[in-house]
Amino acid sequence: MFSKTYLHNFSISLIHLDRERKMSLGFLVPLLLSLAALVFVHGQLQTGYISIDCGSPENFNYIDYDTGISYASDGAYIDTGINKNISSKYAYPNNPNLALPLSDLRSFPYGNKNCYTLAPTGGRKGSLYLIRASFLYGNYDGEDKLPEFDLYLDVNLWSVVKFRNASNVVTTEIISAAVSDTVSVCLVNKGLGTPFISALELRPLNSSVYSTEFGSTASLVLFKRLDIGYVNGTGRYSSDDIYDRIWSPYNSASWDMVSTSSAINSNENGYKAPLQVICTAAMPHNASDPLELSWTSDEDTSKFYVYMYFAEVQQLEKNQTRKFNISWNGSLMFGPLAPRYLYAATISNSEAFIGKEHRISIYRTRDATLPPILNAIEIYMAKQLEELPTFSEDADAVLDIKRTYQVNKSWVGDPCGPKNYSWEGLKCNYSVSLPPRIISVNLTSRGLSGMISASFGNLSSMESLDLSKNHLTGPVPEFLKELKFLKFLNLEGNRLSGYVPTELVVRARAGLLNLRVDEQNRCGSGSCKNKKKIVVPVVASVLSALVLSVALIMLYRLRRKRKSEADSSNGEGRPLPSKKRKFTYAEVLNITKNFQDVIGKGGFGTVYRGDMKDGTQVAVKILSPSSTQGSKEFKTEAELLMRVHHGNLVSFIGYCDDGSNMALIYEYMANGNLKDYLSYRSSNSLSWEMRLRIAIDAAQGLEYLHHGCKPPIIHRDVKTANILLSENMDAKIADFGLSRDFPSDDQSHVDFPSDGQSHVETTVMGTRGYLDPEYYSSRRLNEKSDVYSFGVVLLELITGQHAIIRKDESMHIIQWVSPLIERGDIGSIVDQRLHGEFDVNSVWKALDVAMASTTPSSVHRAAMSSVLTELKQCLDMELSHNRERTQGFSEEIYVGSYNSTEMSSISTVTEPITIPFAR
Template identity: 35%
Template sequence: MSTKARWLLAFQLFLAATIIQVHALTPPGFTNIDCGFVDGESYTDSTTNLTYVPDHEFVEGGTHHEVVPKLISGSTDEQEKTLRSFPDGQRNCYTIPSTSGKKYLIRTTFTYGNYDGLRSSENGSLFLFGLHIGVNFWTTVNLTKQDSSDTIWKEVLTVAPDEFIYVCLVNFGSGTPFISALELRQLDDPMYPFLNLFVSVSYFTRMRFGAVDDFITRYPTDLFDRFWEAAQCYSYPWLNLTTNQTVNKLPGNDNFQVPTLIVQKASTINSGFSWLNISITAGDNLNGQSLELLPIFHFAEIEKNRPNRTFQIYSDGNELHQAFSPSYLQVDSVYLRDRYLHESGTTFTLCKTNSSELPPLINAFEAYSLVRMENLTTDTIDVSSMKQVKTQYNVQRRSWNGDPCSPKEYTWEGVKCNYYDGKQNPRIILVNLSASRLSGWINPSFRNMSLEILDLSHNNLSGTIPYNQVNSLKSLNLSYNQLIGSVPDYLFKRYKAGKPKEHDDYDMYEEENPLHSDTRRFTYTELRTITNNFQSIIGNGGFGTVYHGILGNGEEVAVKVLRETSRALSKDFLPEVQTLSKVHHKNLVTFLGYCLNKKCLALVYDFMSRGNLQEVLRGGQDYSLSWEERLHIALDAAQGLEYLHESCTPAIVHRDVKTANILLDENLVAMISDFGLSRSYTPAHTHISTIAAGTVGYLDPEYHATFQLTVKADVYSFGIVLLEIITGQPSVLVDPEPVHLPNWVRQKIARGSIHDAVDSRLMHQYDATSVQSVIDLAMNCVGNVSIDRPSMTEIVIKLKECLLAGTGKKQLVSGSYKQKDAMDAGIARQFQLLISGVPIVSNECISGGITELSYYSGSSTVEQVGA
């Protein structure tokens, strides 16, 4: 062999070894995706030496973009330079290979960088979208009023339900979803023992203490690439400890595997002090009312010749952990087992005991918020079958990504599923691919599913009809294709047998099992008798028709019958009946019973002779409500909503509060009606996986943008009702051009006085102070930020005060409604880790600058301690 040949061979071997070495730098179980990257097969990140790949193999749809270069001119992070946006479709999902049952850390990164030239994050408009982990809501990405150069990241710890994990971006209608990077890291099996298929946790904060040079510690120091922020508490009375000796795990404890480098450092305080606080607060990127927090403390005694160090841990004064002494050169992790803190933020106090010679010490701290994995994924057989169908026929339907059946509101187009009341994984029972330009043979995967209806008509399918029998199949449409051969015998027999002719007698369609023993059940025949064959219509809406009826004892009733289209979506009918049968209040319309028939679903209520408030307010000049009557009606309605919010367990959000749903009896007593959209609500679980529902003009803009439902959505709608009561105007005025009622009121007052906004039919017969108070209350109710709106209890108190003032009676001091002050508004910032105490110590320890803090999802400051 020539010298040149030997040199070339050596070079090739060296090059091959180098390539193997580079790729080996990415550990098993790591997936690093640069979203929107299109300039090559892969690259090695200069900071971590991890290999990043483009995202085209993991996602369908979307468009790739580059951010404005000058906004990231100083950045060494390649993932910030490109992104993929999703202007089309409500849900777009990445599909990442995984190992079923394994635990993973998943991180998503977002750098807007004004890629579209619209300055969407800085122009003041809402700019937010949602994230789903698998088929469950994970969190909201909120870029509203963020600097275009800022980078936000989200992180979740979860268990893979199958051989892949979906990470989905959900369009809320408030800005185009996009993503810059997506990273997956497999965790060891013993880690984070509270994780399971039904429980995931979302990152809240993760801090390391002691003297640390880098603001962020990550891979390779942390083998699982967790981000640890430096507390950077270097000012008196803080003391930082360091050891070069090995700090071991406690025997048999692999729960968290905090890196050795991190637990070799710690922070404590001068011996003249006895306690320190760690305060965490939800900010703009989290709905604080929905949080269930899990704090994790990591301690290791690293001080030589140590005297006794014992301390207790409290959360807002409640003891979490009794007297605790860190083990010498052994890390001990302390966390709440099977318990979460139902707080939007809390203060943890580490306080030394009376017998302790040294103050508290801390090495590291983590906090997570609970993500409930309540929605079940579609049966794996069906998922696999639909993937094969999609691949063979190259189906290009926008909705065909992510899970086919779950969540329900994102079911694939042309697919219907059986959800089995949430007790087992959904199965696909209908596939409609009619007129979908399919060609080739009929995919055999259909026979693996539990299909009841399969429509492949009006395509260009060829070959023979599969002879494999599908016992569940009730309807098969293969017309207008190019199929050949004979019809399978089992299909021919079914065709000849036909279906039994539907019987006109509705009684044969009565469901066998009653729904609720305490609530009367009406048959269809009874309803037909009560309503005189449904002759007298007293109301109409998208849900169906309301008829007047008379019971055998002469009692008048209203019968609401669901439309055909409503019955197709009647999954909420039974829970609604169960809810209504349990709520009883003088200002809620009385629920008398229901009809549960396969061809007729109906609800029966007390009849309200004066109709609804909308009709009365705009019913002409023959009769006009006085100011006192209007206040009484407002108070009645408010008390009904207060009962739903405060006295029901769990609380109920009505979701469709409007004047048309406030009914009046003959004495003008108001009652809330129409609970078809109502949902149960707990402060710890506000993410209702539904499209924002309600009526135009009354719909809370925050709920419409975020899908994060709270009782404050009803408060917003009630604010519109108050303005209608005051003005006599509809929620949206259309002449000479459309204008929302709150804006109309503002314009009237700005150009004149409150009298210009008040209903002229009142003829100035009202107390101006009372009217002004109600206007102020209504405007507070319709504030854009839900946390600043009053509760229904506060509204009831204020309306009682206004009623007394408006009728000339002496005002009773039973409490008053107060606006939140400016300090409360300041809480809704990014996450904070605050160590606070006596005010005489200066607060000089601040972790990093604004840009660095925004990159890591929340600001972190370290301040004072306590004596």
Template identity: 40%
Template structure:
């Protein structure tokens, strides 16, 4: 709602064209749509803005006038329109002096499902289970089995009988944090064949589950006590039920097969029938292979499902289980980064969103110093230039943080990564401004202020539009504005560390300003914060030395190929050197830095922004980004202005906006 679209003064109408989403259940020919229009009038006192709203050739709202300084959301409840050409028209009335405007529009498409809904008894029993265990974190909403594509997580439904309602045949709530006794609702589900409640904290005795349909009952690794009901024992002895109870107190007195690992027993029986020396050799070889894999680090992720922490963090974030981490990372297959904190894996959520999963090296919460500060900080701060934390995993053996995936890596990689792609001068300044705005938000808009303490190029991530996003808040600390500093132990990264902070242990927001100055020098020079050859130099001293020996152009990154504005370069260099003053009192604030960078950024076209200075031609990735995110504007006639979201086609005089 912070942005609005209005028409040029030469036009009196605005046409909005909505492209339909790609969905297998949508019939575009007969598609129906429910539009919701959002308006916010902030123009002067007593504005005279009135217009009619049309959709599918029908008048939806007549002589509408947006309210001043509040949001109007306009829709006709339950009235679905024919999609037709997907256009809506805002037409200025004769009595209006101002043109139409619109801040946002959302459209809902009607999807008709012909499939049968879940059997009502199963629905009621599953709702009872949800309430019994307070399963609020699991996305169990709507019908459990229908539509099939959106069936409840952990449920398997039987759709084989086309003329009957689907039934729930399998429930898997393993490692779901269940507490208390076993829900009796399960025993009423007459089609249930497989019930897995393993690796939870279930207590009490086992109810008398008299389910003839039940074939597998896995209650292993809980806190269950005896006795075992006779009806269950009879089905186990008859071979009709696979009962698993290992890892429960009940098994301290019972030594039957269901209290031991059946697979191990089977393997032991097989070993007796083979030649012992051969088996010993095979086992030794296997142990060597497994040992090597473990040392490589890929087998670090054993089955940690039983180690889930009972008490969760009190933050408004999704908590992932270890099993969920394995699922979204495809069993930790794709490594996209490593560091002292641990390993970062590429992952994909249930809705298709790509994420980065940072798994910490620490194997217990007591040993982790960065995990809690980062979760606490990122659960409270929200800004377009700060990384979004999707959730966390709090496991006694595995701590993990789940972020939005940044497809372009980090700033250090693009500055010093390779020769296949180079940032041009304008792109570098935009990224610097993005990082500065994120820090300004932490310093000025948060109460109390937050000091990041580890600002550096590897911690500036880049999305597919090359927008800079600040990450890694493990060292961040709150800063009380009522005091000029707080005492702490100096922390940070070599080369970026504020010398005043390092000497006095007195932390202020100017600590981040110093680190940002080092980062600006990296953006200008393409050099690391500490240069080792031919002799060791701290980057600010290297810059001073180079300028004293020659001219300013000797320090500029050679990959820019002299494609930059000299006065702009001089101003950014002056700003960077002011940021790295030894005394914090002489450094600018981040608000001043943001203001200076905004003034230095020239007005450049999106065409120029998407061109690499090193090649002079458009990078294929940038071309795809611009194709996906373009917003096209064109004049349709002397009396009409049009904009189209999605992909434009067959329109003249297209103006491509940068998408930033």
């Protein structure tokens, strides 16, 4: 049997051979390294890992016996760069502790942006990952000049990579949610030396951990990760840490270390610190002293999130108590806390610590006999995601173009990002709040062959397209005329057949398009080759096309009229009323300034902001040709909005029914929808009073539909995304495309059961999470279906959770909140962003209303009018509470700073604790 040292030294010696010898021994190295792993590695490797030894020879895969992690060469992840080995001065055996992946690297002397594309197994948009990049310069280029370059995750800056000396190993970690099913890690050359990278690792995370108030609008860059009270650890416990974090051992001369050899239960703790980390802790020498950690950041606006790990590692006597509070910069943040024996818990701040100087103090309470402890701590700096990825349809289009024509290898990462580092040959238009759009594609003299890809037609904002001097064949495509913003088109120097679409020739003659095509592609008449005579055939073509278009339009409208009349006769549809509110498509284009400002998207298509002639801002909903919501639903919404008028329903301004172009125009709601406002991405925070007012507004709108309209109307799609907020935060119900009159005019479809409730049988429509389960199973619709959906909305307002909560597995909000209600755990139920500032009785009453509204049987749900009355009482209670508070009364409230899982793991030791809230 080989000795551990021999195998280690032998494998590292092989790693440091030049590339040729490394390649020649490639069959032997994996064998020996695998043998070492089988003998010495404990624990199974985790699934979902991506571990890349950057710069290693192609197909050179091995298992690092120290960690048990399997590393692969990077050829499958990147097409650019040059493989290099570090100088022997910094390699083994001169550096015996050097990690295997750091012995070589990949350098990028060419191109400003070079990117690795990672495709995690089962990865999708929103998946949470820990990504680690490592760099060792080691004078690999013989120039002994330390480079500096930027590291990006997708389109946003991750870190500036710089070195103290040639032997300095720089490692940086980031936790981020994926913006698509792949992840791009990009190195950007900013003129201060050639970028390179030694190792790149990706680890999937449980989506319930490391959450912040920013959600998907920020990433977390590791600042410090400390294994408190331990100084001899390796720092990496791959067989025990499912996230493969690297922990830095840390202790202080003023602290005592305590530990246990017993197993610690972390089943209730999604952060799952490894046993070697959580089984040790530190406490101050003097029991009355606080246990303190401090750090300084570079900027006053830096934002930090801290994750503190606690587990009691000593079996306490009956007369001993360990209880403590936690403060940040002198302000109480958490506590009192009493760690449970051999059970792990993690405490984190739900809102960022902002500033330059930071001090965490953990100090015992007056009734405690033992000093405070801390087992481990992670400190992350929030990195705001200031740039957006390229508009998805544009990105998909150019990726397809890349695949079709095998465009050069420099097309990597995001097409437009980071800003000013777009793909060669592309130009992008950048906006503060909207994704970048591709406006120019220049692929002249690129050796393109085959037909012009239809994907060019999907670049709907393109202003310039140059495909000249290639080997393109086939017809000049008709879809080019659909590019409304096209100002320059060059197809010269190809072998295209057919003629340029007439519309493009007309735009060129009008000076709206710079059109460059070969002579044979200009038009079908031989006289076209004489440029002086080109006007006659062009005008003739235009007139012919115009006559044909008019005829087709008249025929189309006649058929639509007949169909509409037929629909009206059988009760399946009605023509749109009130022509005085009708707009032409040209007017819609003018109102929206050619659809410049996108403010929303849905199954129907896209919503744009617009301006009327009098300056009134409006929202314009355009029906997409590929919409999942058909013209019938569009007409239903327009027709309904014509006849309903209420302060809590969006005001209808008009509609467009111009050929195949259909649009609805209604009042603009400056604060968007409630779903976005409640999300953790939002920088805004709603007080409990404001949440009640929004609920009351929405309830009033629904109560009007149910009881103020004749016949009554059932909305059928009540959800937070369909509750819009005005500039003054007035809430209004929107989106009536699925709404139905109730009872129906066709009484043959209406039943009146013994419970007194009438219902109508209909196709099930609505949104997952908000859909009444009784309606879903029976297809019998009544007004109580809206009551159920509203009850879910009310739960979202109370808890800050989504209707469908996605953690380890999807869970409905009712399933999530029910056990907490049974335990009376109001602190874990209420949205943590309220910071305990609410009247507890008001919240409990609102919870009762929400749960009564969401009972499985509709007969047990209250009518909307009763729900409205109850909510107004909730508001009265909250207003009374606020008046008492402003008059100087002090009260006790629940500390609500724990995540629900963390609260449950601690509350088994201590009763729910109330303390005066510091205001």
